[in-house]
Every structure is written in structure tokens, then in C-alpha cells.
Amino acid sequence: MNVRVNHPPTKEMQALDAAHHMHPFTDGDALAERGVRVITGAKGVMLTDSEGVQILDGMAGLWCCNIGYGRRELADAAHQQMQQLPYYNTFFMTSHPPVIALSTKIAELAPDHMNHVFYASGGSDANDTNIRLVRHYWAAKGKPDKTVIISRKNAYHGSTMGGASLGGMKPMHKQGGLPIPDIVHIDQPNWWAEGGDLSPEEFGLERARQLEAKIAELGENRVAAFIAEPVQGAGGVIIPPDSYWPEIQRICDAHEILLIADEVITGFGRTGRMFASETYGIRPDIITIAKGLSSGYAPIGGSILSDEVAQTINAGGEFYHGYTYSGHPVACAVALENLRILVEEGIVDRVREDIGPYMAELWRTLTDHPLVGEAKMVGLMGSIALTPDKTRRAKFAAEEGKVGLRCRERCFANNLVMRHVGDRMVIAPPLVITRHEVDILIERARRALDETYDGLKADGMLVAAD
Ligand code: PXG
Numbered sequence: 372m373n374v375r376v377n378h379p380p381t382k383e384m385q386a387l388d389a390a391h392h393m394h395p396f397t398d399g400d401a402l403a404e405r406g407v408r409v410i411t412g413a414k415g416v417m418l419t420d421s422e423g424v425q426i427l428d429g430m431a432g433l434w435c436c437n438i439g440y441g442r443r444e445l446a447d448a449a450h451q452q453m454q455q456l457p458y459y460n461t462f463f464m465t466s467h468p469p470v471i472a473l474s475t476k477i478a479e480l481a482p483d484h485m486n487h488v489f490y491a492s493g494g495s496d497a498n499d500t501n502i503r504l505v506r507h508y509w510a511a512k513g514k515p516d517k518t519v520i521i522s523r524k525n526a527y528h529g530s531t532m533g534g535a536s537l538g539g540m541k542p543m544h545k546q547g548g549l550p551i552p553d554i555v556h557i558d559q560p561n562w563w564a565e566g567g568d569l570s571p572e573e574f575g576l577e578r579a580r581q582l583e584a585k586i587a588e589l590g591e592n593r594v595a596a597f598i599a600e601p602v603q604g605a606g607g608v609i610i611p612p613d614s615y616w617p618e619i620q621r622i623c624d625a626h627e628i629l630l631i632a633d634e635v636i637t638g639f640g641r642t643g644r645m646f647a648s649e650t651y652g653i654r655p656d657i658i659t660i661a662k663g664l665s666s667g668y669a670p671i672g673g674s675i676l677s678d679e680v681a682q683t684i685n686a687g688g689e690f691y692h693g694y695t696y697s698g699h700p701v702a703c704a705v706a707l708e709n710l711r712i713l714v715e716e717g718i719v720d721r722v723r724e725d726i727g728p729y730m731a732e733l734w735r736t737l738t739d740h741p742l743v744g745e746a747k748m749v750g751l752m753g754s755i756a757l758t759p760d761k762t763r764r765a766k767f768a769a770e771e772g773k774v775g776l777r778c779r780e781r782c783f784a785n786n787l788v789m790r791h792v793g794d795r796m797v798i799a800p801p802l803v804i805t806r807h808e809v810d811i812l813i814e815r816a817r818r819a820l821d822e823t824y825d826g827l828k829a830d831g832m833l834v835a836a837d
Contacts, residue, residue, distance in 0.1 A: 381421040384409050395530070408783075413440035416801045416808055418788070427812055429782075429789045431801045434604055434636045434752075435662035438712050439803040445668045445708050452704035461490070461698040469703035476710050477660075477675060480645050485658065487681035490673040490697040494635035494661035495529025497672040498598070501657055502533045502554075503692050505596040505629050508680055511687025517595045519553045521585055521628075526559070527605035528598065528633055528659075537598055539606075555589070557581040559603060560611040563745050563756050563764055575612030583622045596629035596656075597622075601647035604636035604799070607792035608754035610747045616651040629656040629680070635672065639663030640713060640802050642750035643723030650749065656680050666709045671702035718802050722750050729806055733813045734798075740820050742778075742827075752799045754792075757823075758835075765835035767794060777826060781819035789816060 378384060389403035409421040416439055418426040431437060452469060459467050470490070478486040489504070491497035502520060509517035520537065522528065528537035535543045536550035539559070544550055558565065558578055566574040586594050597619070603609040623630040632655035637647035639660070644650045646658060657680060661672030676684070684690055696702070713719060731748040737755055738746045744756040744764055757774050759767050767774050775791030782789040782796075790797050800812065827833045 378409070378411060378421060381409060382406075384421060415439045415441065416804050424786060426783075426786045426788060427800075427808065427815065429787055429798045429800050429812055429816075431799050432667050433662070434641070434799045435665075435667035437639055437641070437663040437802045438666045438709055438716075438718065439801040442666075442668075442709075442712065444712065445666070445705050448704045448708035449669065449701050452701045456700050459700060460695065462693055467698075467700050469700045469707060470698035473698075473703040473707045473710075476707060477664075477673075480710065480714075481658065481675050482646065482648060482654070484654070484679075485675045485677050487676040487678070488673050489676065490671065490699075490703075491661070491694055492670045492696045492699070492702075493529075493672040494633070494659060495531040495534035495672075496694060497635075497659045497661060497674050498528045498537055498633065499531050499533035500674050500692060501596075501598070501631055501659060502537070504657070504674065504676075504680075504684065504690070505631070507687060507690055507692075508629070508683050509595050511683050514592065516592055519555060519589055519594050521582060521589075521594060521597045522554060522556050523559045523599055523603075524556045525561070525606040525609070526556070526598075526600060526603060526633075528600075529635075555585065557585050559606065559609060560615045561603075561607070561609045562612055564766075566764075571612040572614040575614035576618055578611075579615050579618035579622065582619060583626070586622070586626050586628065591626050591628075594626070594628050596631050598631040598633055600633045600635075601637050601651050601653060602642065602749060602752060604752065604797075605792065607795040608747070608752050608797045608799075610749050610754075611651075616653055620653060631655060631657040631659065633659040635659050635661045636663075636752070636799070639666075639710075640719035640722055640750070641752050641799065643719065643727050644750075645719055647749075664709070665702060665706040668709060669699075669702040669705040670696075671699065671706050713802075722802050726802075726804060726806065726809065727751050730800075730804075730809045730812075733809060737813070737816065737820070740817065740824075742820055742824050748798075751802055751804070752797075754795050754797045757794045757796065759833050760835045763835070767832065768834040768836045769832050774823070774827065774832070778819060778823040781822040781826070782816065784822075785815045785819050787812060787815040787819065789819070 385406035412419040474488045522537045524539035526539040528534045536554045539556045560578040562571045562574045642650040656677045658675040665671050727750045734748045737743045744758040744761040746755040772793045775794040779791040
């Protein structure tokens with residue numbers, strides 16, 4: 372691999388980073404004490420750090436680098452577009468070729484009834500758009516009281532005021548006085564942690580029916596929409612029981628509630644179909660997109676709207692909403708090239724028919740490890756539940772997340788990026804990962820699990836909570 376040494380020494384960069392760079396979702400003092408790992412390059416599924424060490428990126432960046440790193444074609448697309456037209460806006464009756472081409476392409480790839488795109492710069496602001504959009508939609512239909520959006524606990528829908536309010540992360544709500552009004556949360560379909568004695572199918576139905584109960588409690592005339600990730604990603608890759616989504620769909624249809632599928636992670640091939648809505652038979656009114664839309668090569672997100680939603684919005688007068696970078700030409704050109712590669716190279720079909728099943732089979736073998744309870748995977752996103760006692764699906768006596776953090780650190784020490792969410796480990800490698808690289812990933816994960824187990828044993832932490 373071509374490693375360019377075009378940066379200051381690692382120690383110097385770490386000091387400057389600690390002095391001047393405020394990191395997202397990071398305890399700044401802890402970071403300054405340990406020093407960051409500086410990533411300087413990447414190719415395929417491999418990252419290179421400032422010491423020249425190669426790390427297997429089991430998280431595709433932040434669940435986004437679907438086509439892998441280092442694709443020259445995307446750099447060329449950006450280069451050409453920057454020379455041709457680096458910026459122009461899409462406000463006030465103007466447009467440009469890349470945004471027209473990208474919108475046409477997304478409409479072709481999206482479910483048949485969804486042919487319109489409103490752009491943002493990422494997933495959070497796209498979900499902010501969705502809040503305003505669904506409320507405007509119902510007002511335009513003469514039902515201005517339909518303003519409440521129902522979401523789920525432990526959901527992640529972004530970090531803006533709107534996105535974090537839609538999300539169901541308690542620690543995020545605590546900072547900044549969230550959620551904003553008229554957003555409520557029901558329970559998530561996490562059978563491993565919350566299923567009790569119910570079968571997964573019974574539990575899936577029970578959790579879905581909380582939506583119907585919540586609509587009844589609030590009154591159908593008050594509820595605008597239900598938003599959910601088809602598979603909760605940042606919440607720990609919670610793959611719902613098969614009974615869950617058909618029941619949610621039935622309830623939304625029966626009660627005149629818009630369904631927003633937040634496919635920021637699951638979109639563009641992650642579950643083995645272009646959208647997870649296809650994987651789970653969901654018929655959304657709105658799909659949130661970002662991440663895999665450009666494989667992370669350029670910041671771009673948006674909302675794909677059904678024909679009915681788009682027509683209602685268009686007929687409802689001016690929608691006073693938009694961002695300077697809505698439909699940014701360079702980001703659109705990059706996304707378009709990314710989608711060309713995704714389609715022409717058959718990357719999504721390969722996830723469904725080859726590399727996904729291959730990895731899922733190896734992933735499931737991890738359940739023979741004493742620390743691993745369930746090991747689940749759909750397409751190329753998966754998770755394992757760490758437990759001190761798998762027969763009882765027990766939690767650790769230690770504070771939740773402590774064991775997961777230890778495991779993540781052992782992964783990193785073994786040059787594998789695998790994240791933890793509480794005491795679940797999550798994985799979502801670039802979709803172009805090869806079988807050989809999957810073998811390496813599993814081998815490193817197993818080694819990290821062994822080392823975590825040994826460390827817990829030595830520290831007397833293999834103890835279940837009561
Ligand atoms: N919706 C979903 C489902 C997401 O996963 C967003 C919206 C927000 O997108 P932006 O582009 O504004 O970040 C996300 C983002 C993690 C992690 O650690 C996950 C996300 C972002 C950052 C970290 O799992 N998801």
C-alpha cells in the first residue's frame with residue numbers, strides 16, 4: 372500500500388488535536404490523556420494510521436463507506452464537478468445537472484411509489500426536514516393537529532435538536548432539554564435484552580402493538596408519523612423479530628399515520644437490498660438517506676418522498692425550508708458515481724447472495740465463545756451480545772458498557788475496528804469486503820473476545836447482575 376508520509380509526527384499531531392479539536396461524542400479529557408489514533412489513509416477495507424499500522428475497518432467508517440476506500444472514480448467526479456460548477460443552489464427556481472441526474476437515479480432505485488428527493492447534508496438535518504415536512508403535510512391536508520411523531524427508545528436519528536429528539540437516547544435527551552415537544556417514544560424490539568419469556572415472534576408483535584396503543588392514547592387526530600430504523604444501528608444492531616414490521620405496517624395503514632423509514636445506515640445495500648424497506652417488506656411514505664448514498668466520500672443526505680407526500684407538499688404552497696447545501700453539485704456528482712459503482716459492480720446482489728451469507732455463517736460460530744450470547748447478522752450488519760451467562764441472557768454486574776468497552780479496546784489492539792454499544796459489539800464492514808478479509812475479521816474478533824474473557828476473569832468481572 373502506498374503510505375504517504377505527509378504529516379507531522381504522531382505525538383505532535385496528538386498534542387495539537389487535544390489542544391484545538393473538539394471531538395463529537397467524546398470525553399475530551401479522557402482523549403487528551405490517551406492521545407488519538409490518527410488515520411492517514413485507506414484503501415478497500417483497510418485503514419492506515421500515522422505509524423503505518425494497517426487496521427481492518429469493520430465499521431465502514433461510521434457505517435457509511437459501502438463501496439470501500441480509495442475509489443479513484445469518485446475523486447475524479449468531484450474534481451470534474453469542482454471545475455465545471457463547484458457550487459450553485461437549488462433555491463429560487465434554479466437547478467443544475469448533477470442534482471437532476473442524482474434525483475432521477477434515486478427515484479429509479481427507490482421503491483416504485485417513491486420518486487422525489489429533498490436534500491440535506493447528512494442524516495440529522497434530513498430528519499429535521501422530516502419533522503417539518505410531515506407537520507406541513509398534515510396541515511396542507513387540513514389536519515393541523517396531527518403533529519405528534521412517535522419514535523422508539525434507543526433509536527438514533529441524529530444529533531441536531533430535531534434528530535436527537537426523534538432519537539431515543541436518554542443521555543442525549545439529558546443534555547439540552549430534549550426532546551422538543553410532540554415527540555414520544557415507545558419500546559424497541561430488542562428481544563435479547565427485553566423479551567423475557569416470550570418467543571421472539573410473540574415479543575415482536577407485542578412491541579409493534581405498543582404503536583397502536585400509543586396512537587389510541589394520543590388520538591389518531593394528533594399523530595403525524597411513526598419513525599424507525601428498519602434495523603436499529605447505533606442502538607446496537609437490533610434486528611427485529613420477523614413478526615415486527617408487518618404488524619407496524621398494518622397499524623400505520625389502519626390509522627392514517629405516515630411511516631418514515633430512517634435508512635441512513637440500512638440504505639444502499641447494507642441489508643442485501645438497495646433499501647431495507649425491501650428486505651422487511653415495509654412500504655414507507657418517507658425514507659431518510661445519507662451515509663451510503665455517497666459512501667461517505669462527500670457529505671450528503673436527504674429524504675425520499677412518496678408521490679402522494681410530494682404532491683401534497685407541492686400543492687400546499689411554499690414549504691419554507693432548505694439548506695445552503697441542499698443538492699450540493701459536488702456531493703451530488705460524487706453520490707451519482709458511487710451509485711453507478713454500487714449498481715454496475717453488483718455490490719448489493721453480492722451482499723445478499725454471497726458475502727453476506729458467508730460472513731453470517733462465520734459470525735454465528737462466535738456463539739460458541741463463552742462470552743457471546745446471540746450473534747445476529749442481516750446483509751452485512753451484525754451484532755453480538757456479550758453476557759456472563761448465556762442460558763439466562765444475563766447482564767454483567769459491572770456497569771453496562773464496561774465490558775463492551777474492554778472488548779472494543781481489545782479489537783483495536785488487534786487492528787480491528789469493531790464498536791461497542793453498551794455490552795453489544797456491532798459490525799458493518801464495507802460491502803466490498805472479500806472472503807479472505809472476512810476470515811481475518813472473524814479471527815481478530817475471536818482473539819479480542821478471548822483476551823476480553825481472560826481480562827474479565829483476571830479482574831473477577833465474569834459476574835452476572837442479579
Ligand atoms: N439516522 C440514523 C439511522 C443514523 O444512524 C443519523 C440519522 C444521523 O446522520 P448524520 O449524517 O447527521 O450523522 C444516523 C447517524 C455510531 C454513529 O457511533 C452512528 C451515526 C452517526 C455517528 C455515529 O453508531 N448514525
